[in-house]
Amino acid sequence: MNIHKVIRRAIEQFGSETESLEFLPENRYNKNMFPTTGQYDWFSGQMLYCLIRYLKPRRILEISTASGYATMFMAMALKQNKWGKVDTFEVNAEAAKAAVKLFKQYDVDAFVESYVGDARRISVATPSDYNVYFLDSLHTEDFARWFMDTHIMRSDRIDALFHMHDILPLHSRVRRWNAPPFESDEFDEKPGQSMFEKIKDKVHDLVQIPRRQEEQRVSIHVHPPDKPGVLQTFDGNCSTEAIWGNKLAALMKPEDHVFLYDITNDYQQMTPRKYDHAAIGRSDSNNIPMEWNESLWCNVAALKVAYRQWIELR
Numbered sequence: 378m379n380i381h382k383v384i385r386r387a388i389e390q391f392g393s394e395t396e397s398l399e400f401l402p403e404n405r406y407n408k409n410m411f412p413t414t415g416q417y418d419w420f421s422g423q424m425l426y427c428l429i430r431y432l433k434p435r436r437i438l439e440i441s442t443a444s445g446y447a448t449m450f451m452a453m454a455l456k457q458n459k460w461g462k463v464d465t466f467e468v469n470a471e472a473a474k475a476a477v478k479l480f481k482q483y484d485v486d487a488f489v490e491s492y493v494g495d496a497r498r499i500s501v502a503t504p505s506d507y508n509v510y511f512l513d514s515l516h517t518e519d520f521a522r523w524f525m526d527t528h529i530m531r532s533d534r535i536d537a538l539f540h541m542h543d544i545l546p547l548h549s550r551v552r553r554w555n556a557p558p559f560e561s562d563e564f565d566e567k568p569g570q571s572m573f574e575k576i577k578d579k580v581h582d583l584v585q586i587p588r589r590q591e592e593q594r595v596s597i598h599v600h601p602p603d604k605p606g607v608l609q610t611f612d613g614n615c616s617t618e619a620i621w622g623n624k625l626a627a628l629m630k631p632e633d634h635v636f637l638y639d640i641t642n643d644y645q646q647m648t649p650r651k652y653d654h655a656a657i658g659r660s661d662s663n664n665i666p667m668e669w670n671e672s673l674w675c676n677v678a679a680l681k682v683a684y685r686q687w688i689e690l691r
């Protein structure tokens with residue numbers, strides 16, 4: 378299964394349906410709807426929807442839900458398919474509650490099974506026949522390897538797909554908006570944040586210490602401007618998960634994986650740049666806000682081979 382062809386066909390067949398999903402990017406920063414918001418971009422959301430429409434999966438595994446932003450793209454597609462279910466896990470009870478409320482409000486709750494708690498500790502039977510695996514959680518190599526060992530390596534479908542979020546190809550060149558690259562502490566701050574909001578965030582960080590201690594910082598490679606008039610950039614990868622994910626991607630054939638960052642502009646019919654202006658913290662080398670589409674899609678079968686190879690090479 379050539380993933381580039383699957384994507385093309387999925388967009389050709391179902392791309393025209395995604396206009397009805399614009400209420401999602403339009404409400405992405407609406408705290409009443411999404412009290413916690415991941416950076417899940419418009420083209421990534423459309424792609425997710427089209428793939429679910431095209432593949433017609435029976436079962437999807439998602440870790441983690443947050444307030445249900447990406448889950449909504451999947452659930453809306455399942456509703457159109459008239460079958461299938463997302464099993465989704467979230468450790469933040471408040472976010473998970475908001476997500477469940479949303480699924481009910483949009484009448485997609487029959488297509489979502491929500492679990493609250495640390496996904497590594499919730500004891501549910503782990504099916505091995507998921508069609509789609511979606512990982513957007515604690516962005517550490519350790520967590521991703523737990524996911525690989527517990528879920529991917531046990532998968533027994535040869536046609537399953539895997540999606541990792543918050544990862545870019547190493548050749549990408551991006552900036553954090555309005556910030557030099559890249560004191561890591563600045564990552565957590567949002568442009569235009571008031572002092573009160575900054576203090577609130579810091580307090581929030583403090584009470585989250587047990588979880589945040591698990592997060593691992595990585596060093597960032599800064600690239601000087603590659604032509605006059607632009608600014609310095611980096612490759613956008615700032616977690617151990619993203620660095621590790623790139624190592625696995627490098628072990629896969631081009632037809633077995635795709636970074637959406639690389640193909641966003643190939644699908645102009647999807648208006649992939651429509652919400653660039655609203656991107657928080659992300660920009661291009663001109664410091665203009667830009668959605669990065671930090672999504673990697675690959676074949677599970679190829680991923681398993683790459684993972685075994687990586688273990689041997691270590």
Ligand SMILES: C[S@@+](CC[C@H](N)C(=O)[O-])C[C@H]1O[C@@H](n2cnc3c(N)ncnc32)[C@H](O)[C@@H]1O
Pocket residue numbers: 413414415416417440441442443444445446447448466467468469472494495496497513514515
């Ligand atoms: C980047 S956000 C997910 C964004 C989400 N996909 C969306 O579309 O908004 C990462 C989420 O992972 C959750 N998380 C972190 N560690 C977890 C764990 N051990 N089990 C379950 N969820 C976890 C966090 O609470 C956070 O909501």
